[in-house]
Amino acid sequence: MTRYFTAEHEWIDVDGNTATVGITDYAQSQLGDIVFVETPASGTRVTKGGDAAVVESVKAASDVYAPVSGTVSEGNDALADDPALVNSDPEGEGWFFKLTLDDPSELDGLMDDAAYQAFIAGL
């Protein structure tokens, strides 16, 4: 399994044609206390760079974009009852949705862990 990152602070774990998406630890630290998450329903079509989910902190609502195009296979239902999972375990239990990739070549140009760490260090 390979993990990639976007400049919009999503992470995506890819295993063959399927992937899991969430927001990074840096993103949750910037947002602060997460009070609500809206994940896409199974079967939803998402396109690379398009709106896929919404995460709300006390202060504001933020869009979460799809790192790649595909079809959602599952949203993380645990976030409905416990949105703070995104704060406590953003890159694990706090995942947002799983999807089936349309085109694995869309992963080209996403960052690996080292590139992402360098990216946020420069922010």
Next chain:
Amino acid sequence: MSDTNEPDDFLPDEPLALPLDAWHRARGARMVPFAGYLMPIQYEGIMAEHLWTRESAGLFDVSHMGQLILSGDGVDAALEALVPADIAGLGEGRQRYSLLLAEDGGILDDLMIARAPMGLYLVVNGAMKWDDIGHLREHLPDDITISHLEDRALLALQGPKAVDALKRVVPGVDTLSFMEAGSFFWGLEPLWISRSGYTGEDGFEISLPAAHVSEFCDRLCAEPEVKPIGLGARDSLRLEAGLPLYGHDLDETINPVEADLGFALSKRRRAEGGFPGAATILKAHAEGAARRRVGLRIEGKMPVRESAEIFSGADKVGVVTSGGFAPSVGAPIAMGYVATPLAAPGTALEAEVRGKRVALTVTSMPFIPHRYHRKGAAQ
């Protein structure tokens, strides 16, 4: 990921640093542009800071707000021509909430007015202060002096333990009651302190020379009850307290009756008129306005935020002007304007958020009871 509704109080020019800028940064604050200044939005987190203020004491830097002294012969009558408050009846050391009104009765700003030894002491919103100063200069007689106290900082210490902490640093402040103010000293430095605030809690607002504010904040934060609190929690605290925020819940298209601020129309002024928009406002006060500011409880966990439209069935009947998660309520809440026939507590309405309907119930405000230290009340 990207923010879709960041605070919109940004002014176009490069934001300025306030006297406590380095102090905030040293305490881990995240600084954001607000009302033309860089201000701390949060330190450890909005939720924790909010709850700390409700149970202990939170220190807020509100130095972006405008502090003015109006002085000169006839200043009371001159200011009464611009606001609906009874200024002539405002005793020494008393403070009143009021509104700067436009000719059509719209609200140009909301403000505090206190009777200080040097004249009338006004605190106006940071984002509006330059407009307010221009308005005052244009409409007040030339022999009224407007002093903008740009060399003074303004702090708020809010929460049930604010009095315990502050009286150790500034003896005697506990003699003030809600909406009273007076002169105090910290060493040789003169302070102007009122017992008031914007959280619904007991607390104080402290005006002091900017040159000494960092030292004073260090001294306050040495008290175990006190932590610095950012703008984020200031907003969630005032929303729970049902207090409107200018530029969001109040603006120049809304009159005081619509805003449910009838208490700001002093009795003598209602009888005599003589303030801008008096005819419109007094008619609305007697007969009711077409819309009214109300509190809204929200079903479920999804916050309903500013600009969300409010519906009764298919009809659009209002708009949300402030909304978010309320840490002390443990749920999302909002305030907004609805058509007056739908403004009664208990009325079921809906808001539209990202194309979906969310159930709302009109509720009386505040959402969290005020705990002011009122004169004569049981301690």
